[in-house]
Amino acid sequence: MEVVLSLAIGVLTASGLWLLFRPRTFQVILGLSLLSYAVNLFIIAAGRLRTDAPPIVGKGVTDPASYADPLPQALVLTAIVISFATTALLVVVLMASRGLTGTDHVDGEDGEP
Amino acid sequence: MTGALQHLIVLPILLPLVASALMLSLNERRRATKRTLSLATAAILIGVAATLLWFARDGGPTAYRLGDWPSPFAITLVADRLSAMMLLLTSILGFTSLFYATARWDRSGPRFHALFLLLLMGINGAFLTGDIFNLFVFFEVLLAASYGLILHGSGTERTSASLHYIAINIAASLLFLTGVALIYSVTGTLNMADLALRISKVDPNDLALLESGAAILGVAFLVKAGIWPLSFWLPRTYAAASPPVAAVFAVMTKVGIYIILRLSFLLFGKGSGGAAGFANEVLLYAGLATMAFGILGTLAARQLTRIAGHYVLVSSGILLAAIGIGGEALTAALLFYLVSSTLAVSALYLIIEPTERNADEDDIIEGIAEPVFDDEYVGAIEEKETEIGTVIPGTIAILGGGLIFCALLLAGLPPLSGFIAKFALIDALFSHVVIASSHWIMIALIILSGLATMISMTRAGIDLLWTPGEDSPSRLSLIEVTPIGLLLAVCLALMLAAGPVMDFMQDTAAALYEPTGYIDAAGPAAPAFDTSAPTTSGARP
Numbered sequence: 001m002e003v004v005l006s007l008a009i010g011v012l013t014a015s016g017l018w019l020l021f022r023p024r025t026f027q028v029i030l031g032l033s034l035l036s037y038a039v040n041l042f043i044i045a046a047g048r049l050r051t052d053a054p055p056i057v058g059k060g061v062t063d064p065a066s067y068a069d070p071l072p073q074a075l076v077l078t079a080i081v082i083s084f085a086t087t088a089l090l091v092v093v094l095m096a097s098r099g100l101t102g103t104d105h106v107d108g109e110d111g112e113p
Numbered sequence: 114m115t116g117a118l119q120h121l122i123v124l125p126i127l128l129p130l131v132a133s134a135l136m137l138s139l140n141e142r143r144r145a146t147k148r149t150l151s152l153a154t155a156a157i158l159i160g161v162a163a164t165l166l167w168f169a170r171d172g173g174p175t176a177y178r179l180g181d182w183p184s185p186f187a188i189t190l191v192a193d194r195l196s197a198m199m200l201l202l203t204s205i206l207g208f209t210s211l212f213y214a215t216a217r218w219d220r221s222g223p224r225f226h227a228l229f230l231l232l233l234m235g236i237n238g239a240f241l242t243g244d245i246f247n248l249f250v251f252f253e254v255l256l257a258a259s260y261g262l263i264l265h266g267s268g269t270e271r272t273s274a275s276l277h278y279i280a281i282n283i284a285a286s287l288l289f290l291t292g293v294a295l296i297y298s299v300t301g302t303l304n305m306a307d308l309a310l311r312i313s314k315v316d317p318n319d320l321a322l323l324e325s326g327a328a329i330l331g332v333a334f335l336v337k338a339g340i341w342p343l344s345f346w347l348p349r350t351y352a353a354a355s356p357p358v359a360a361v362f363a364v365m366t367k368v369g370i371y372i373i374l375r376l377s378f379l380l381f382g383k384g385s386g387g388a389a390g391f392a393n394e395v396l397l398y399a400g401l402a403t404m405a406f407g408i409l410g411t412l413a414a415r416q417l418t419r420i421a422g423h424y425v426l427v428s429s430g431i432l433l434a435a436i437g438i439g440g441e442a443l444t445a446a447l448l449f450y451l452v453s454s455t456l457a458v459s460a461l462y463l464i465i466e467p468t469e470r471n472a473d474e475d476d477i478i479e480g481i482a483e484p485v486f487d488d489e490y491v492g493a494i495e496e497k498e499t500e501i502g503t504v505i506p507g508t509i510a511i512l513g514g515g516l517i518f519c520a521l522l523l524a525g526l527p528p529l530s531g532f533i534a535k536f537a538l539i540d541a542l543f544s545h546v547v548i549a550s551s552h553w554i555m556i557a558l559i560i561l562s563g564l565a566t567m568i569s570m571t572r573a574g575i576d577l578l579w580t581p582g583e584d585s586p587s588r589l590s591l592i593e594v595t596p597i598g599l600l601l602a603v604c605l606a607l608m609l610a611a612g613p614v615m616d617f618m619q620d621t622a623a624a625l626y627e628p629t630g631y632i633d634a635a636g637p638a639a640p641a642f643d644t645s646a647p648t649t650s651g652a653r654p
Contacts, residue, residue, distance in 0.1 A: 043290060075290075086257065093275055
């Protein structure tokens, strides 16, 4: 499971970075989205990987060892919401930039045709 | 602080949030109501910040546990000398920029006041919070508001600059999250005071993981602070923003500096075992490189907005290099410099636009452009522009005087507060028995930065003000002059009260070096811990 997760994070980060350095705005947005998926998975991994363990402690239970760490899950939820909102905003700015400059190049102008 | 007064700490966050929410329910045409509401909010914020500073000066750090949860689990807000001082600085800049914006800038796009107040909320929250993840949330609040404000006024240049700004900040936020996750995985806590306690007990095998987490986290703040080579976005973005927005953005780079100052003293101070002094060398050399880059940029810049942007970089460089060198006297001096330079840059950003109003048309980014999207506010935006406020004579005299004042402050020439700040910095650098070569380089760069600022400001000033133009001098409204005057008056007060202010900074620096007060107030053994409350602490790990 560790191998699968680390492979997933690695592949997402690598493709995200590659897209981030591309010259088109849409590629940049996709790159940032992929990177944020990688980071979200990474946060989950920071709370140690557990299977079959609920994150919410029930009543009358005294052994915390049988539960997954709930904090990273809360962090990931917050991170997902925030990255979703900022990506939506970036899409709007992308559209405005496309409308104003007539190109989808990140610098607002194409170097070589 | 006891009783109802302790709730004062949460007010700098709550008040702008509520005011901004109210603002959204008001129609864009009710401009007078909006202006009154936001100016009143900003004025109350100054009062709250001053009160907090008063209490922090006498009573030491005070923690406020949100929801009254026991300490390591609660999100704590901490008001100590440093954060209260930064709050006061932010609220002064917020008030003056808002005041300036009411002259005409708040009409060049919808929802200016709501976004502006949200920005203040985010900055205040970042200064107050004692929890790293909560810091991330406040960072995102202030960034989201700043994205909207950069775009305020629309236009090709702004849209294009903000595209870069948003992309680099989202990338920096992802680094922030990665750093937080790494630190949590090693220490198991996100509370800054708790972290400071646990960091000395970290297993030496995990130390590398912790330090790489801190380094990744640090990069996210250094992008905000504008360190070279992560700063190429900054001058362009700040130059493209409308003047009141750029004026308040002057404090945004200082948010990054503040966090680095706070975390490096808490986490990597004297009591942190193997991790002590982490990354100080990096900060020093990167700071020096930032200064050099800023100086060259100042000399190369042809427009005042670019000069101001590069000056922001120079001041970030000075602050980061000073943090890297450390020492109580130098820390006190850098705090004084931080306050003085932020006020001066903010005043400069405000004075640029009226100065350039009668210069070449194509040098200036248009103020009120056509809105990109047609929405229900179109009618409000396209309203015919009318001069408001009293028109006063001697425009050029006032602008020229203000510009000279700003130039003296920024270049650090006597007798203004900029000189006192730089003098204190150089004095602290000379106080070591053996002066290292890096200290000599820093002293040289500080002096060179003054020279470069003076040269480029003189060139721009002669070009804009004292070259006879074909047009008659443009008119200047009282609403625009008052906030500039206010900011310069605060700088003047800093100069006159330099002794007491410097004493305050010295005590603040001493408190940073001995963070036990902060840890006692905000850490897990908080004195206000109420064991009689029906908590489920037995079930907690």
